[in-house]
Amino acid sequence: MMNRLFAPLAMIVAAMFAYAPIMIANAPYESTMGLIQKIFYFHVPAALTFFLAAFVCGVASAMYLFGRRPSADRVALAAAELTVLLGVIVLISGPLWARKAWGIWWDWDARLTSTLVLWLTFQAYLLLRRYGGPGSDRLGAGVAIFGMCNVPFVYWSVEFWRTLHPKTSVLPTLQPGMRGPFWFCVVAFVGLFVVLLAARTRLEERRAELEQLYLAVEGE
Amino acid sequence: MGEYRKIVGNAGRALMMCCVLLGGVAAPSTAAHQPPRTTAAQDGFVPVDTLPPEDRLPAAPLLVAAYSVAWVAIMIYVWSLWRRLSRVEREMATLGQRSGEPDRRGARH
Numbered sequence: 001m002m003n004r005l006f007a008p009l010a011m012i013v014a015a016m017f018a019y020a021p022i023m024i025a026n027a028p029y030e031s032t033m034g035l036i037q038k039i040f041y042f043h044v045p046a047a048l049t050f051f052l053a054a055f056v057c058g059v060a061s062a063m064y065l066f067g068r069r070p071s072a073d074r075v076a077l078a079a080a081e082l083t084v085l086l087g088v089i090v091l092i093s094g095p096l097w098a099r100k101a102w103g104i105w106w107d108w109d110a111r112l113t114s115t116l117v118l119w120l121t122f123q124a125y126l127l128l129r130r131y132g133g134p135g136s137d138r139l140g141a142g143v144a145i146f147g148m149c150n151v152p153f154v155y156w157s158v159e160f161w162r163t164l165h166p167k168t169s170v171l172p173t174l175q176p177g178m179r180g181p182f183w184f185c186v187v188a189f190v191g192l193f194v195v196l197l198a199a200r201t202r203l204e205e206r207r208a209e210l211e212q213l214y215l216a217v218e219g220e
Numbered sequence: 221m222g223e224y225r226k227i228v229g230n231a232g233r234a235l236m237m238c239c240v241l242l243g244g245v246a247a248p249s250t251a252a253h254q255p256p257r258t259t260a261a262q263d264g265f266v267p268v269d270t271l272p273p274e275d276r277l278p279a280a281p282l283l284v285a286a287y288s289v290a291w292v293a294i295m296i297y298v299w300s301l302w303r304r305l306s307r308v309e310r311e312m313a314t315l316g317q318r319s320g321e322p323d324r325r326g327a328r329h
Contacts, residue, residue: 017294021287036279039286046290085297092293093286100279192294199301206308213312217319 010195016188023181030178036100041181043093044171045189047115050086051151053079053193054118057125058148061141070208073137076144078200080125082193083147087119102164110161114154121147 020041030037057079063072094112095105106112125143128136158167174182 034279036283038283042287042290085293088293089290092289096282096286096289100277100282196297196301199305203301203305203308206305206312210308210312210315213315213319217315 006195006198009191013188013191013195016184016191020181020185020188023184027181028175028177033101036097039093039097040178041185043090043097044182045185046086046089046093048186049189049193050083050090050118051155052190053083053086053197054122054147054151056197057083057122057144058151061144061148065138065141065145073141074201074204074208075197076141077129077204078197080122080129080140080144081200082196083122084119084126085196086189086193087115087122091116091119098164107164109163109165110157111154111163111165114150114157118147118150118154121150 024038024041027038027041029035030040057076060072060076060079063069064076094115098107099105121143125140125147128140128143132139155168157163158165171182
């Protein structure tokens with residue numbers, strides 16, 4: 001089913017990403033920050049998808065660890081790679097916004113530091129899977145579950161500790177003119193995540209088939 | 221004794237009057253020499269529109285950089301994914317030919 005849906009979904013996502021800058025340009029300006037606030041339309045959806053990717057990786061890893069399903073391991077590996085990709089977008093767009101809004105590139109406060117730790121956890125997962133040798137799949141699954149458990153702490157860190165970062169109450173109180181472009185970008189990022197997850201999982205499936213083929217050739 | 225009390229009382233009242241008069245004259249002049257009272261926010265920050273142009277940080281390059289980073293990161297990832305996938309497909313085709321087995325790619329779709 002995913003094979004049939006892949007091409008139309010990829011085209012829809014590409015069209016959404018092409019149209020997003022127009023919607024963002026037409027969105028109203030925020031009164032205190034002005035133009036720089038428009039980073040919000042990519043930064044926050046990328047961050048929400050970053051959390052979603054970490055969550056998918058953690059759930060798939062738990063399914064692999066307790067159910068021994070190789071397909072779940074492939075999904076986990078694909079989701080971990082996307083977590084790192086989305087984390088790069090969040091961790092670069094955030095400081096660019098902060099430089100103008102706060103006057104600094106980075107602050108070691110709870111939200112920023114915990115986001116960096118989450119990103120490093122999934123970076124560690126990928127390094128473990130690549131260089132860990134036999135058994136790294138199960139060890140990696142443990143790391144991914146740990147990373148998934150970090151997601152709620154990162155999300156609510158702005159409520160528990162005093163930080164420079166805005167609180168989670170920003171989204172429900174968003175001005176009506178900003179809601180449309182924001183949710184449009186959220187859907188575009190989630191769509192991108194689904195498309196890339198399907199493509200990356202497919203790559204792992206083909207690699208597994210190739211491995212079987214090598215074993216068959218060597219056995220002849 | 222009564223005379224003495226009267227003299228001391230008069231001197232005390234005169235001294236008090238002098239203090240009041242001096243206070244009245246000195247108070248405005250002291251206040252005039254003090255810096256104007258400001259709020260805490262004004263002490264630490266200067267409104268951005270009062271800054272000279274060379275001290276203002278332009279928002280547009282930062283905004284363009286943020287969106288460019290997102291686009292470039294996604295493009296590089298898609299390109300790397302496509303490259304890895306085509307390498308695996310090529311390897312499968314080569315291996316399939318070597319073992320005499322047809323490529324199973326078409327059969328799975």
